[in-house]
Amino acid sequence: MRIxxxxxxxxxxxxxxxxxxxxxxxxxxxxxxxxAETLADVIEYFQDKQVEAIGIGTFGPIDIDPASxxxxxxxxxPKAGWSGYNFLGEMKxxxxxxxxxxxxxxxxxxxxxxxxxxxxxxxxxxxxxGTGIGVGVFAEGRLVHGMVHPEGGHVLVRRHPDDTxxxxxxxxxxxxxxxxxxxxxxxRWKMQGSELPPDHPAxxxxxxxxxxxxxxxxxxxxxxxxxxxxxxxxxxxxFPMIRKEAARLLNGYVSHPFLREGIDHYIVPPGxxxxxxxxxxxxxxxxxxxQG
Amino acid sequence: MRIxxxxxxxxxxxxxxxxxxxxxxxxxxxxxxxxAETLADVIEYFQDKQVEAIGIGTFGPIDIDPASxxxxxxxxxPKAGWSGYNFLGEMKxxxxxxxxxxxxxxxxxxxxxxxxxxxxxxxxxxxxxGTGIGVGVFAEGRLVHGMVHPEGGHVLVRRHPDDTxxxxxxxxxxxxxxxxxxxxxxxRWKMQGSELPPDHPAxxxxxxxxxxxxxxxxxxxxxxxxxxxxxxxxxxxxFPMIRKEAARLLNGYVSHPFLREGIDHYIVPPGxxxxxxxxxxxxxxxxxxxQG
Numbered sequence: 001m002r003i004x005x006x007x008x009x010x011x012x013x014x015x016x017x018x019x020x021x022x023x024x025x026x027x028x029x030x031x032x033x034x035x036a037e038t039l040a041d042v043i044e045y046f047q048d049k050q051v052e053a054i055g056i057g058t059f060g061p062i063d064i065d066p067a068s069x070x071x072x073x074x075x076x077x078p079k080a081g082w083s084g085y086n087f088l089g090e091m092k093x094x095x096x097x098x099x100x101x102x103x104x105x106x107x108x109x110x111x112x113x114x115x116x117x118x119x120x121x122x123x124x125x126x127x128x129x130g131t132g133i134g135v136g137v138f139a140e141g142r143l144v145h146g147m148v149h150p151e152g153g154h155v156l157v158r159r160h161p162d163d164t165x166x167x168x169x170x171x172x173x174x175x176x177x178x179x180x181x182x183x184x185x186x187x188r189w190k191m192q193g194s195e196l197p198p199d200h201p202a203x204x205x206x207x208x209x210x211x212x213x214x215x216x217x218x219x220x221x222x223x224x225x226x227x228x229x230x231x232x233x234x235x236x237x238x239f240p241m242i243r244k245e246a247a248r249l250l251n252g253y254v255s256h257p258f259l260r261e262g263i264d265h266y267i268v269p270p271g272x273x274x275x276x277x278x279x280x281x282x283x284x285x286x287x288x289x290x291q292g
Numbered sequence: 293m294r295i296x297x298x299x300x301x302x303x304x305x306x307x308x309x310x311x312x313x314x315x316x317x318x319x320x321x322x323x324x325x326x327x328a329e330t331l332a333d334v335i336e337y338f339q340d341k342q343v344e345a346i347g348i349g350t351f352g353p354i355d356i357d358p359a360s361x362x363x364x365x366x367x368x369x370p371k372a373g374w375s376g377y378n379f380l381g382e383m384k385x386x387x388x389x390x391x392x393x394x395x396x397x398x399x400x401x402x403x404x405x406x407x408x409x410x411x412x413x414x415x416x417x418x419x420x421x422g423t424g425i426g427v428g429v430f431a432e433g434r435l436v437h438g439m440v441h442p443e444g445g446h447v448l449v450r451r452h453p454d455d456t457x458x459x460x461x462x463x464x465x466x467x468x469x470x471x472x473x474x475x476x477x478x479x480r481w482k483m484q485g486s487e488l489p490p491d492h493p494a495x496x497x498x499x500x501x502x503x504x505x506x507x508x509x510x511x512x513x514x515x516x517x518x519x520x521x522x523x524x525x526x527x528x529x530x531f532p533m534i535r536k537e538a539a540r541l542l543n544g545y546v547s548h549p550f551l552r553e554g555i556d557h558y559i560v561p562p563g564x565x566x567x568x569x570x571x572x573x574x575x576x577x578x579x580x581x582x583q584g
Contacts, residue, residue: 144513146431
């Protein structure tokens with residue numbers, strides 16, 4: 001089988017294809033431009049690939065309610081030109097194959113459950129922590145959509161007592177994304193996150209914030225795995241700090257071997273590494289194919 | 293049909309029965325004593341009722357993982373005598389009928405989805421705000437269990453700048469339950485919540501905390517209805533305050549008609565009123581019957 005996969009980001013689109021075992025056989029990427037131009041690149045790429053299904057994991061917010069008149073649209077994004085764009089509809093016009101459609105983070109959560117760190121489990125929460133913070137939720141064997149889709153990057157966290165940075169989220173100021181995504185690191189410390197040394201106090205503060213989000217997701221959803229991906233999480237030193245802080249916050253109240261003895265295997269990086277997004281899109285395509 | 297229902301609380305047990313339309317035909321209650329004594333009361337009540345199934349919604353934490361060796365047990369509760377008690381197993385010994393088993397708050401969320409405020413919807417979040425705070429989660433048509441079950445009463449919220457009360461949660465001090473459950477009202481204001489007049493500043497502070505929890509649940513789970521029950525929510529003046537504060541916190545970021553025009557019908561009291569728990573248990577019993 002050959003299944004197409006699209007990881008549609010606000011700055012770049014990654015396209016590729018793979019097989020039903022999750023093996024990515026090719027991946028290319030190009031910058032995200034205006035919708036028509038970007039879709040032209042996508043169409044050109046897939047035109048001769050003869051894929052049997054396609055999965056799309058995309059930036060949003062998007063409409064993923066099949067009963068909605070704007071199903072398949074990008075909705076209220078500030079990204080120029082994309083708000084109100086019928087992404088899925090345009091794809092369907094050109095490719096008469098089953099097409100899976102979800103948020104980039106739900107796709108990644110699903111990919112991790114099918115082939116990655118949460119393989120064989122019926123629940124996980126996936127965070128991407130990079131230029132923004134997004135959350136994908138897989139619960140009781142299903143991706144959570146609900147009214148719109150989770151937007152857990154924007155929860156409020158308690159401010160670190162030493163933090164004077166006001167946050168950059170245009171909607172919420174110092175919500176999680178506003179004080180813990182990549183741009184917050186850069187604005188607070190006047191240095192790119194990737195340039196901050198591993199023992200810089202920036203990372204203890206970052207872990208303080210991310211651990212609150214992790215602990216909230218455990219209390220709200222009780223997932224069987226918490227997966228932390230995205231550019232900021234390339235800082236491997238964050239993992240032990242986040243695990244320790246999350247355990248301190250929960251303080252034994254949620255009692256399960258996963259937390260008591262297994263926290264190193266419970267709060268983890270993506271099993272699919274930087275392919276989590278594209279593999280997730282592949283998994284969505286495969287699921288769409290199976291549904292017919 | 294006649295289905296039995298048990299709403300097992302830390303201070304009292306409510307038992308009753310009803311039919312497959314959710315009509316409660318009888319309810320009785322008795323104090324929660326030690327497990328053996330309490331179960332004797334339960335058994336005596338149901339002995340001659342000839343129920344075709346039973347649903348149990350119980351205080352916890354409990355084990356609701358059918359694959360676990362301690363499935364059906366009350367687990368780490370501080371409630372004397374109950375920790376490690378095989379509640380479901382003891383019931384099964386006596387009543388050879390299908391028995392549904394979940395947390396009290398998951399039962400209430402389910403009851404609301406079947407017969408109450410979330411009727412016909414495939415998701416809702418149910419909060420009970422009383423002597424403690426509990427959260428039941430129904431998502432994509434299923435009750436969320438995950439690793440253990442949600443314990444969303446214990447999330448951290450930002451402290452109100454005028455609040456000097458340290459919180460009473462033995463695990464987390466000033467988590468949501470620690471600063472917003474009934475005992476926090478009483479300890480902070482030196483007066484029972486039910487005695488505080490509706491225009492007392494206590495309620496603005498209470499709404500400030502509950503709205504944070506509501507907004508977090510919307511961001512993490514995107515439910516189609518948020519239902520607020522429990523003794524504290526008998527203070528009807530809280531609803532408009534919570535809706536307004538939650539909308540202020542979300543600040544238009546999550547965009548959906550439910551929030552834009554319909555918030556009065558989105559953040560609501562239980563449709564089943566104070567029967568939410570028992571009706572939920574009835575719904576669990578009915579579901580167990582259908583599963584066989």
